[in-house]
Amino acid sequence: MADPTDLLSPTLLSGKTAFVTGGGSGINLGIAATFARLGAAVAICGRSQERLDGAAEKLRALGAKVCAVAADVRDPAAVTDAFARSADELGPASVVVSGAAGNFVAPAEKISPNGFRTVVDIDLLGSWHTASAAFQQLRETRGTLLFISAAQASVPFAYQAHVGAAKAGVDHLMRNLALEWSRYGIRCNSIAPGPIADTEGMRRLEQAADKDTWLKMIPLGRYGAAEEIGVMASVLASPLGGFVTGAHIVVDGGQGLMGSSTFNDAVAATLNASPR
Numbered sequence: 612m613a614d615p616t617d618l619l620s621p622t623l624l625s626g627k628t629a630f631v632t633g634g635g636s637g638i639n640l641g642i643a644a645t646f647a648r649l650g651a652a653v654a655i656c657g658r659s660q661e662r663l664d665g666a667a668e669k670l671r672a673l674g675a676k677v678c679a680v681a682a683d684v685r686d687p688a689a690v691t692d693a694f695a696r697s698a699d700e701l702g703p704a705s706v707v708v709s710g711a712a713g714n715f716v717a718p719a720e721k722i723s724p725n726g727f728r729t730v731v732d733i734d735l736l737g738s739w740h741t742a743s744a745a746f747q748q749l750r751e752t753r754g755t756l757l758f759i760s761a762a763q764a765s766v767p768f769a770y771q772a773h774v775g776a777a778k779a780g781v782d783h784l785m786r787n788l789a790l791e792w793s794r795y796g797i798r799c800n801s802i803a804p805g806p807i808a809d810t811e812g813m814r815r816l817e818q819a820a821d822k823d824t825w826l827k828m829i830p831l832g833r834y835g836a837a838e839e840i841g842v843m844a845s846v847l848a849s850p851l852g853g854f855v856t857g858a859h860i861v862v863d864g865g866q867g868l869m870g871s872s873t874f875n876d877a878v879a880a881t882l883n884a885s886p887r
Protein backbone atom coordinates (compact mmCIF):
# COMPACT_ATOMS: atom_id res chain seq x y z
CA MET A 612 0.00 0.00 0.00
CA ALA A 613 1.27 3.49 -0.88
CA ASP A 614 2.00 5.61 2.17
CA PRO A 615 -0.81 8.22 2.34
CA THR A 616 1.66 10.66 3.95
CA ASP A 617 3.00 11.28 0.42
CA LEU A 618 -0.32 12.96 -0.44
CA LEU A 619 0.11 15.66 2.21
CA SER A 620 2.36 18.72 1.91
CA PRO A 621 5.79 17.95 3.43
CA THR A 622 5.62 21.37 5.14
CA LEU A 623 2.15 20.83 6.66
CA LEU A 624 3.57 20.77 10.22
CA SER A 625 6.75 22.83 9.70
CA GLY A 626 7.58 25.02 12.67
CA LYS A 627 5.43 22.94 15.02
CA THR A 628 6.57 20.83 17.94
CA ALA A 629 4.62 17.64 18.65
CA PHE A 630 4.76 15.68 21.93
CA VAL A 631 3.63 12.05 21.73
CA THR A 632 3.23 9.90 24.85
CA GLY A 633 3.95 6.24 24.21
CA GLY A 634 5.78 7.42 21.08
CA GLY A 635 8.50 4.77 21.32
CA SER A 636 6.54 2.07 19.49
CA GLY A 637 3.54 0.98 17.49
CA ILE A 638 0.77 3.35 16.43
CA ASN A 639 2.17 6.26 18.43
CA LEU A 640 5.58 5.91 16.77
CA GLY A 641 3.73 5.76 13.42
CA ILE A 642 2.04 9.05 14.30
CA ALA A 643 5.36 10.58 15.40
CA ALA A 644 6.98 9.44 12.14
CA THR A 645 4.19 10.99 10.07
CA PHE A 646 4.59 14.26 12.00
CA ALA A 647 8.36 14.11 11.38
CA ARG A 648 7.85 13.57 7.65
CA LEU A 649 5.54 16.61 7.56
CA GLY A 650 8.14 18.91 9.11
CA ALA A 651 7.44 18.83 12.86
CA ALA A 652 9.99 18.56 15.65
CA VAL A 653 8.97 15.60 17.82
CA ALA A 654 9.21 14.75 21.51
CA ILE A 655 8.38 11.22 22.63
CA CYS A 656 8.01 9.71 26.09
CA GLY A 657 7.57 6.20 27.47
CA ARG A 658 8.97 4.14 30.31
CA SER A 659 11.93 2.61 28.52
CA GLN A 660 14.74 5.02 27.55
CA GLU A 661 16.31 2.31 25.40
CA ARG A 662 13.14 1.91 23.34
CA LEU A 663 12.81 5.70 23.04
CA ASP A 664 16.42 6.04 21.86
CA GLY A 665 15.79 3.49 19.09
CA ALA A 666 12.63 5.32 18.01
CA ALA A 667 14.43 8.69 18.15
CA GLU A 668 17.03 7.41 15.72
CA LYS A 669 14.28 6.49 13.22
CA LEU A 670 12.63 9.89 13.63
CA ARG A 671 15.94 11.74 13.15
CA ALA A 672 16.51 9.75 9.97
CA LEU A 673 13.28 11.34 8.70
CA GLY A 674 14.80 14.77 9.26
CA ALA A 675 13.17 15.71 12.57
CA LYS A 676 14.67 17.34 15.64
CA VAL A 677 13.83 14.89 18.44
CA CYS A 678 13.65 14.89 22.24
CA ALA A 679 13.30 11.41 23.76
CA VAL A 680 12.60 11.55 27.47
CA ALA A 681 11.63 8.68 29.76
CA ALA A 682 8.50 9.32 31.81
CA ASP A 683 5.77 7.11 33.23
CA VAL A 684 2.44 8.84 32.47
CA ARG A 685 1.14 7.60 35.86
CA ASP A 686 3.59 10.02 37.52
CA PRO A 687 2.36 13.62 37.03
CA ALA A 688 5.70 15.15 38.12
CA ALA A 689 7.60 13.04 35.58
CA VAL A 690 5.19 14.08 32.82
CA THR A 691 5.55 17.75 33.78
CA ASP A 692 9.36 17.43 33.72
CA ALA A 693 9.20 15.75 30.30
CA PHE A 694 7.13 18.62 28.86
CA ALA A 695 9.56 21.14 30.37
CA ARG A 696 12.53 19.38 28.79
CA SER A 697 10.78 19.13 25.43
CA ALA A 698 9.99 22.86 25.50
CA ASP A 699 13.63 23.67 26.38
CA GLU A 700 14.95 21.61 23.48
CA LEU A 701 12.25 22.04 20.83
CA GLY A 702 10.05 24.98 21.89
CA PRO A 703 6.49 24.80 23.21
CA ALA A 704 4.31 21.98 21.92
CA SER A 705 1.51 22.86 19.55
CA VAL A 706 0.45 19.25 19.03
CA VAL A 707 0.11 16.77 21.89
CA VAL A 708 -0.89 13.13 21.44
CA SER A 709 -1.86 11.08 24.50
CA GLY A 710 -1.24 7.56 23.21
CA ALA A 711 0.41 5.66 26.08
CA ALA A 712 -1.75 2.71 27.12
CA GLY A 713 -1.74 -0.78 28.54
CA ASN A 714 -3.89 -3.81 27.82
CA PHE A 715 -4.20 -7.48 28.63
CA VAL A 716 -6.97 -9.98 27.93
CA ALA A 717 -8.73 -11.26 31.06
CA PRO A 718 -12.26 -12.15 32.18
CA ALA A 719 -13.73 -9.44 34.40
CA GLU A 720 -13.94 -11.69 37.45
CA LYS A 721 -10.21 -12.43 37.19
CA ILE A 722 -9.04 -8.82 36.96
CA SER A 723 -7.65 -7.86 40.35
CA PRO A 724 -8.22 -4.38 41.78
CA ASN A 725 -4.61 -3.57 40.93
CA GLY A 726 -4.96 -4.94 37.41
CA PHE A 727 -8.01 -2.76 36.73
CA ARG A 728 -6.39 0.24 38.40
CA THR A 729 -3.20 -0.21 36.40
CA VAL A 730 -4.96 0.12 33.04
CA VAL A 731 -7.12 3.03 34.22
CA ASP A 732 -4.01 4.70 35.68
CA ILE A 733 -2.07 4.46 32.42
CA ASP A 734 -4.86 5.21 29.94
CA LEU A 735 -7.17 7.62 31.75
CA LEU A 736 -5.12 9.16 34.56
CA GLY A 737 -2.14 9.23 32.20
CA SER A 738 -4.20 11.18 29.67
CA TRP A 739 -5.26 13.59 32.37
CA HIS A 740 -1.65 14.09 33.54
CA THR A 741 -0.62 14.66 29.92
CA ALA A 742 -3.37 17.20 29.27
CA SER A 743 -2.63 19.05 32.52
CA ALA A 744 1.12 19.16 31.90
CA ALA A 745 0.58 20.29 28.30
CA PHE A 746 -1.94 23.02 29.04
CA GLN A 747 0.37 26.05 29.38
CA GLN A 748 2.28 25.16 26.22
CA LEU A 749 -0.92 24.50 24.25
CA ARG A 750 -2.37 27.76 25.52
CA GLU A 751 0.71 29.61 24.31
CA THR A 752 0.61 27.95 20.87
CA ARG A 753 -3.21 27.72 20.57
CA GLY A 754 -2.47 24.08 19.89
CA THR A 755 -4.21 20.76 19.53
CA LEU A 756 -4.65 17.82 21.88
CA LEU A 757 -5.31 14.34 20.49
CA PHE A 758 -6.24 11.28 22.52
CA ILE A 759 -5.89 7.73 21.21
CA SER A 760 -9.11 5.90 21.98
CA ALA A 761 -10.26 2.43 20.86
CA ALA A 762 -13.37 0.50 19.79
CA GLN A 763 -13.73 -0.78 23.37
CA ALA A 764 -14.75 2.76 24.40
CA SER A 765 -17.95 2.55 22.38
CA VAL A 766 -18.89 -1.15 22.38
CA PRO A 767 -18.22 -3.70 25.14
CA PHE A 768 -15.70 -6.40 24.15
CA ALA A 769 -15.38 -9.58 26.22
CA TYR A 770 -12.37 -9.69 28.56
CA GLN A 771 -11.77 -5.97 28.03
CA ALA A 772 -13.75 -4.47 30.96
CA HIS A 773 -10.78 -2.46 32.22
CA VAL A 774 -9.87 -1.11 28.78
CA GLY A 775 -13.48 -0.20 27.94
CA ALA A 776 -13.86 1.74 31.17
CA ALA A 777 -10.53 3.52 30.71
CA LYS A 778 -10.96 4.47 27.05
CA ALA A 779 -14.60 5.58 27.51
CA GLY A 780 -13.24 7.87 30.23
CA VAL A 781 -10.58 9.17 27.86
CA ASP A 782 -13.24 10.05 25.26
CA HIS A 783 -15.37 11.88 27.78
CA LEU A 784 -12.37 13.75 29.15
CA MET A 785 -11.63 14.80 25.57
CA ARG A 786 -15.15 16.22 25.18
CA ASN A 787 -14.91 18.12 28.47
CA LEU A 788 -11.57 19.65 27.55
CA ALA A 789 -12.79 20.52 24.04
CA LEU A 790 -15.63 22.44 25.66
CA GLU A 791 -13.56 24.21 28.30
CA TRP A 792 -10.33 24.93 26.42
CA SER A 793 -11.87 26.23 23.22
CA ARG A 794 -11.66 29.66 24.88
CA TYR A 795 -7.86 29.34 24.69
CA GLY A 796 -7.99 28.25 21.05
CA ILE A 797 -7.09 24.66 22.01
CA ARG A 798 -8.83 21.96 19.97
CA CYS A 799 -9.28 18.47 21.47
CA ASN A 800 -10.21 15.31 19.58
CA SER A 801 -9.80 11.56 19.85
CA ILE A 802 -8.96 8.97 17.22
CA ALA A 803 -10.23 5.40 17.63
CA PRO A 804 -8.03 3.17 15.47
CA GLY A 805 -9.34 -0.17 14.32
CA PRO A 806 -7.03 -3.20 14.22
CA ILE A 807 -3.60 -1.94 13.11
CA ALA A 808 -0.99 -4.31 11.69
CA ASP A 809 2.27 -5.11 13.48
CA THR A 810 1.31 -3.65 16.84
CA GLU A 811 1.58 -4.88 20.40
CA GLY A 812 -2.12 -4.13 20.89
CA MET A 813 -3.15 -6.58 18.16
CA ARG A 814 -0.59 -9.17 19.29
CA ARG A 815 -2.35 -9.19 22.65
CA LEU A 816 -5.89 -9.27 21.22
CA GLU A 817 -4.95 -12.06 18.77
CA GLN A 818 -4.30 -14.26 21.82
CA ALA A 819 -8.09 -14.21 22.26
CA ALA A 820 -9.30 -14.12 18.64
CA ASP A 821 -6.99 -14.95 15.73
CA LYS A 822 -6.29 -12.72 12.76
CA ASP A 823 -8.83 -14.50 10.50
CA THR A 824 -11.55 -13.76 13.03
CA TRP A 825 -10.56 -10.11 13.16
CA LEU A 826 -10.53 -9.86 9.38
CA LYS A 827 -14.13 -11.13 9.30
CA MET A 828 -15.04 -8.18 11.51
CA ILE A 829 -13.59 -5.53 9.19
CA PRO A 830 -15.76 -4.58 6.19
CA LEU A 831 -12.71 -3.27 4.29
CA GLY A 832 -11.12 -6.71 4.80
CA ARG A 833 -7.69 -5.75 6.07
CA TYR A 834 -5.83 -4.39 9.07
CA GLY A 835 -4.93 -0.70 8.95
CA ALA A 836 -1.42 0.73 8.86
CA ALA A 837 0.03 3.03 11.50
CA GLU A 838 0.55 5.67 8.77
CA GLU A 839 -3.22 5.75 8.24
CA ILE A 840 -3.61 6.86 11.85
CA GLY A 841 -0.68 9.25 11.37
CA VAL A 842 -2.30 11.08 8.46
CA MET A 843 -5.59 11.47 10.33
CA ALA A 844 -3.67 12.81 13.33
CA SER A 845 -1.84 15.22 11.01
CA VAL A 846 -5.06 16.52 9.49
CA LEU A 847 -6.52 17.08 12.97
CA ALA A 848 -3.28 18.71 14.16
CA SER A 849 -3.07 21.13 11.22
CA PRO A 850 -5.28 23.93 9.91
CA LEU A 851 -6.95 21.27 7.72
CA GLY A 852 -8.79 20.31 10.90
CA GLY A 853 -9.22 23.88 12.13
CA PHE A 854 -12.98 23.61 12.72
CA VAL A 855 -12.87 20.14 14.32
CA THR A 856 -13.04 19.89 18.10
CA GLY A 857 -14.77 17.51 20.49
CA ALA A 858 -14.83 14.78 17.83
CA HIS A 859 -14.30 11.05 18.24
CA ILE A 860 -12.89 10.06 14.86
CA VAL A 861 -13.08 6.38 13.98
CA VAL A 862 -10.37 5.06 11.60
CA ASP A 863 -11.18 1.36 11.53
CA GLY A 864 -12.10 0.05 8.08
CA GLY A 865 -15.72 -0.13 9.25
CA GLN A 866 -15.07 -2.51 12.16
CA GLY A 867 -17.25 -0.47 14.51
CA LEU A 868 -20.27 -1.22 12.30
CA MET A 869 -19.93 -4.92 13.10
CA GLY A 870 -20.23 -4.91 16.89
CA SER A 871 -18.15 -7.27 19.02
CA SER A 872 -20.10 -10.54 18.89
CA THR A 873 -17.69 -12.30 16.49
CA PHE A 874 -14.82 -11.41 18.85
CA ASN A 875 -16.81 -12.46 21.91
CA ASP A 876 -17.65 -15.86 20.40
CA ALA A 877 -14.01 -16.39 19.44
CA VAL A 878 -12.89 -15.50 22.96
CA ALA A 879 -15.28 -18.09 24.33
CA ALA A 880 -13.94 -20.72 21.93
CA THR A 881 -10.26 -19.82 22.27
CA LEU A 882 -10.18 -19.37 26.00
CA ASN A 883 -12.83 -22.03 26.61
CA ALA A 884 -14.94 -19.84 28.83
CA SER A 885 -18.15 -18.23 27.71
CA PRO A 886 -18.36 -14.51 28.41
CA ARG A 887 -22.17 -14.82 28.51
Ligand code: COA
Nearest residue numbers: 712713714715716717721722723724725726727729811812
Ligand atom coordinates in the same frame (compact mmCIF):
# COMPACT_ATOMS: atom_id res chain seq x y z
N1 COA B 1 -4.27 -10.99 33.31
C1 COA B 1 -4.73 -10.56 34.51
N2 COA B 1 -4.08 -9.61 35.24
C2 COA B 1 -2.94 -9.09 34.75
C3 COA B 1 -2.41 -9.48 33.51
C4 COA B 1 -3.12 -10.48 32.77
N3 COA B 1 -2.70 -10.92 31.58
N4 COA B 1 -1.27 -8.77 33.28
C5 COA B 1 -1.10 -7.97 34.35
N5 COA B 1 -2.10 -8.17 35.24
C6 COA B 1 -2.24 -7.55 36.55
C7 COA B 1 -1.08 -7.99 37.46
O1 COA B 1 -1.32 -9.29 38.00
C8 COA B 1 -1.11 -6.88 38.50
O2 COA B 1 -2.13 -7.06 39.43
P1 COA B 1 -1.82 -7.71 40.93
O3 COA B 1 -0.85 -6.78 41.59
O4 COA B 1 -3.16 -7.76 41.58
O5 COA B 1 -1.23 -9.08 40.68
C9 COA B 1 -1.50 -5.66 37.70
O6 COA B 1 -2.11 -6.14 36.48
C10 COA B 1 -0.31 -4.80 37.32
O7 COA B 1 0.64 -5.61 36.66
P2 COA B 1 2.16 -5.14 36.47
O8 COA B 1 2.82 -6.15 35.60
O9 COA B 1 2.77 -4.85 37.82
O10 COA B 1 1.94 -3.74 35.73
P3 COA B 1 2.95 -2.83 34.95
O11 COA B 1 2.65 -1.46 35.36
O12 COA B 1 4.36 -3.34 35.06
O13 COA B 1 2.51 -3.09 33.43
C11 COA B 1 0.62 -3.67 32.01
C12 COA B 1 1.27 -2.63 32.90
C13 COA B 1 0.10 -4.81 32.87
C14 COA B 1 -0.57 -3.01 31.33
C15 COA B 1 1.64 -4.27 30.99
O14 COA B 1 1.00 -5.23 30.20
C16 COA B 1 2.25 -3.19 30.08
O15 COA B 1 3.26 -2.61 30.44
N6 COA B 1 1.64 -2.91 28.90
C17 COA B 1 2.13 -1.88 27.96
C18 COA B 1 2.07 -2.35 26.53
C19 COA B 1 0.69 -2.68 26.07
O16 COA B 1 -0.16 -3.12 26.83
N7 COA B 1 0.47 -2.47 24.77
C20 COA B 1 -0.81 -2.68 24.15
C21 COA B 1 -1.39 -1.36 23.77
S1 COA B 1 -2.70 -0.86 24.70
Ligand code: NAP
Nearest residue numbers: 633636637638657658659683684711712806807810811812
Ligand atom coordinates in the same frame (compact mmCIF):
# COMPACT_ATOMS: atom_id res chain seq x y z
P1 NAP C 1 2.29 -0.24 22.04
O1 NAP C 1 3.31 -0.29 20.96
O2 NAP C 1 2.47 -1.16 23.20
O3 NAP C 1 2.13 1.27 22.53
C1 NAP C 1 1.98 1.66 23.86
C2 NAP C 1 3.11 2.60 24.21
O4 NAP C 1 2.81 3.19 25.46
C3 NAP C 1 4.47 1.92 24.31
O5 NAP C 1 5.42 2.66 23.58
C4 NAP C 1 4.78 1.94 25.80
O6 NAP C 1 6.19 2.13 25.99
C5 NAP C 1 3.99 3.15 26.25
N1 NAP C 1 3.55 3.04 27.65
C6 NAP C 1 2.91 2.01 28.24
N2 NAP C 1 2.70 2.28 29.53
C7 NAP C 1 3.23 3.51 29.76
C8 NAP C 1 3.33 4.33 30.90
N3 NAP C 1 2.84 3.94 32.08
N4 NAP C 1 3.93 5.55 30.78
C9 NAP C 1 4.44 5.95 29.58
N5 NAP C 1 4.37 5.21 28.46
C10 NAP C 1 3.77 4.00 28.56
O7 NAP C 1 0.84 -0.58 21.47
P2 NAP C 1 -0.06 -0.10 20.24
O8 NAP C 1 -0.90 -1.27 19.91
O9 NAP C 1 0.70 0.59 19.19
O10 NAP C 1 -1.06 0.96 20.96
C11 NAP C 1 -0.87 2.36 20.86
C12 NAP C 1 -2.17 3.08 21.19
O11 NAP C 1 -3.17 2.74 20.22
C13 NAP C 1 -2.76 2.76 22.54
O12 NAP C 1 -3.37 3.93 23.07
C14 NAP C 1 -3.83 1.72 22.20
O13 NAP C 1 -4.83 1.65 23.18
C15 NAP C 1 -4.34 2.28 20.90
N6 NAP C 1 -5.03 1.32 20.01
C16 NAP C 1 -4.31 0.32 19.40
C17 NAP C 1 -4.96 -0.49 18.49
C18 NAP C 1 -4.17 -1.53 17.72
O14 NAP C 1 -4.66 -2.07 16.71
N7 NAP C 1 -2.96 -1.83 18.11
C19 NAP C 1 -6.32 -0.34 18.23
C20 NAP C 1 -7.02 0.66 18.90
C21 NAP C 1 -6.37 1.49 19.78
P3 NAP C 1 6.95 1.58 27.32
O15 NAP C 1 6.51 0.16 27.50
O16 NAP C 1 8.40 1.77 27.01
O17 NAP C 1 6.49 2.47 28.43
